[in-house]
Amino acid sequence: MKDSLARLRAEAALCTACPLYRNATQTVFGEGAASARLVLVGEQPGDQEDLSGKPFVGPAGAVLDKALGDAGIERKSVYVTNAVKHFKFEPRGKRRIHSKPNAGEIKICHQWLAREMAVIAPAFVVAMGATAAQSLMGKTVAVGKLRGREILFPENQRGLVTVHPSYLLRIPDRESKAREYRKFVADLQLAARLAGA
Secondary structure (H helix, E strand, O other): OOOOOOHHHHHHOOOOOOOHHHHHOOOOOOEEEOOEEEEEEEEOOHHHHHHHOOOOOOHHHHHHHHHHHHOOOOOOHHHEEEEEOOEEEEEEEEEEEEEEOOOOHHHHHHHHHHHHHHHHHOOOEEEEEEHHHHHHOHHHOHHHEEOOOOEEEEEHHHEEEEHHHHHOOOOOOOOHHHHHHHHHHHHHHHHHHHHHO
């Protein structure tokens, strides 16, 4: 039987392939148009995404939405997902602090991303952050070295690598933050142009 996004979402909701499902509230699957020419891949769900079950609805999602708008891209025209579908965190008092997925967790979870890509067959994919780039490349890569230019991911998927929107939230200096935000918007504009979106 051919995969569909609805079928994949239902299957992924039951995933116990790695230990991350034990502490997460739920699987956070991708969202958007099944016919999207442009797919944006983040790293993993955050606290708000874990609670809502939807990708990019927290602070990083707000940055992404603003950047998409400034790049002239409608969010509903793209598909957004994460390389890892469960929230990995460390409890600190009442807060849950994001913890980076390890190579094994990224590799195990890649099956879901690969199957999403097979259903959507996008013209172009944007890897946002190191975890997303590692999942799509199949190895650790330096975001700074690949950023802002078209590359070919394995399996001949055209794409580019950029920073994760949460990176922009962590820049303390206002001038640096504004400069990095403009670069992020430029990366999204380039991706949309190369996708023909």
